[in-house]
Amino acid sequence: MVFYFWHMGKAVVIGATSGIGRELALLLSQNGYRVGITGRREALLAELKDQAPTSFVAAAFDATAATAMTQLDDLVSKLGGLDLLILSSGTGDINHELHYAIENRTNQLNVVAFTQIAGWSFSYFKKQGRGQLAVISSIAGIRGNRMGLAYNASKAYQINYLEGLRQKATHEKLNMTITDIRPGFVDTSMAKGEGKFWVAPPKKAARQIIRAIERKKGIVYVTKRWQIIALLLKILPSWIYKRM
Numbered sequence: 001m002v003f004y005f006w007h008m009g010k011a012v013v014i015g016a017t018s019g020i021g022r023e024l025a026l027l028l029s030q031n032g033y034r035v036g037i038t039g040r041r042e043a044l045l046a047e048l049k050d051q052a053p054t055s056f057v058a059a060a061f062d063a064t065a066a067t068a069m070t071q072l073d074d075l076v077s078k079l080g081g082l083d084l085l086i087l088s089s090g091t092g093d094i095n096h097e098l099h100y101a102i103e104n105r106t107n108q109l110n111v112v113a114f115t116q117i118a119g120w121s122f123s124y125f126k127k128q129g130r131g132q133l134a135v136i137s138s139i140a141g142i143r144g145n146r147m148g149l150a151y152n153a154s155k156a157y158q159i160n161y162l163e164g165l166r167q168k169a170t171h172e173k174l175n176m177t178i179t180d181i182r183p184g185f186v187d188t189s190m191a192k193g194e195g196k197f198w199v200a201p202p203k204k205a206a207r208q209i210i211r212a213i214e215r216k217k218g219i220v221y222v223t224k225r226w227q228i229i230a231l232l233l234k235i236l237p238s239w240i241y242k243r244m
């Protein structure tokens with residue numbers, strides 16, 4: 001794998017304490033990146049930092065907190081700059097009873113905090129004259145779903161927002177890449193519900209994500225064959241879909 005143009009690059013991974021984000025942070029560090037790692041679980045950040053103490057700068061914070069953007073500013077200062085921001089934090093639950101607290105928790109992170117972080121990144125990279133924002137959305141954003149309504153809707157919001165940012169960057173002739181990563185099932189605590197298939201190990205998902213980031217892709221499905229499911233979801237008529 002060729003990572004030479006990334007040498008001494010600086011990245012932040014939001015949601016690095018577990019799952020896909022943790023694997024992405026490790027891969028970046030192994031490829032010469034200095035990586036700012038965040039998430040709420042401080043002990044897991046410390047454990048990750050121990051794996052490569054000189055590569056990682058850790059800062060535990062809640063992305064939905066009022067102080068989150070100040071903490072992100074501080075983390076980037078400690079890192080000494082930023083070339084790549086990966087947003088891997090996300091939440092969602094199966095919610096048959098439509099409990100508002102569950103839907104709201106999902107929206108606070110996947111919509112409200114996402115919007116703030118995406119806007120912060122766009123402004124930072126615009127000012128700097130270059131940079132890349134990569135967000136782990138989901139194949140769930142393609143259609144609504146009766147089991148996790150806010151989750152799918154929030155991922156649709158992310159996909160749509162990222163498309164808007166990509167258009168804005170192009171329109172303003174900015175040297176900026178907006179990468180929308182849409183996984184199918186990945187074997188983490190987020191893969192919920194029955195009937196899972198094509199479940200990818202997080203390491204494999206992370207490798208494909210890094211390759212897509214490196215190639216400055218706009219949209220990528222992880223693993224690759226989920227592109228087929230995405231296409232089927234898009235063309236499935238609603239009179240069939242609503243009965244599923």
Ligand SMILES: NC(=O)c1ccc[n+]([C@@H]2O[C@H](COP(=O)([O-])OP(=O)(O)OC[C@H]3O[C@@H](n4cnc5c(N)ncnc54)[C@H](OP(=O)(O)O)[C@@H]3O)[C@@H](O)[C@H]2O)c1
Pocket residue numbers: 014015016017018019020021038039040041042061062063064088089090091109136137138139140182183184185186187188189190191192
């Ligand atoms: N696994 C799948 O099948 C799958 C499929 C499609 C898309 N995705 C997406 O992939 C992304 C990563 O999920 P994952 O599968 O790697 O699951 P995960 O292991 O549960 O990772 C979620 C990450 O989000 C962080 N997070 C949650 N709430 C946060 C908050 N309020 N502030 C800051 N960080 C927060 C968690 O850290 P703390 O708890 O320490 O804060 C954790 O690092 C998510 O956006 C998810 O929607 C996953």
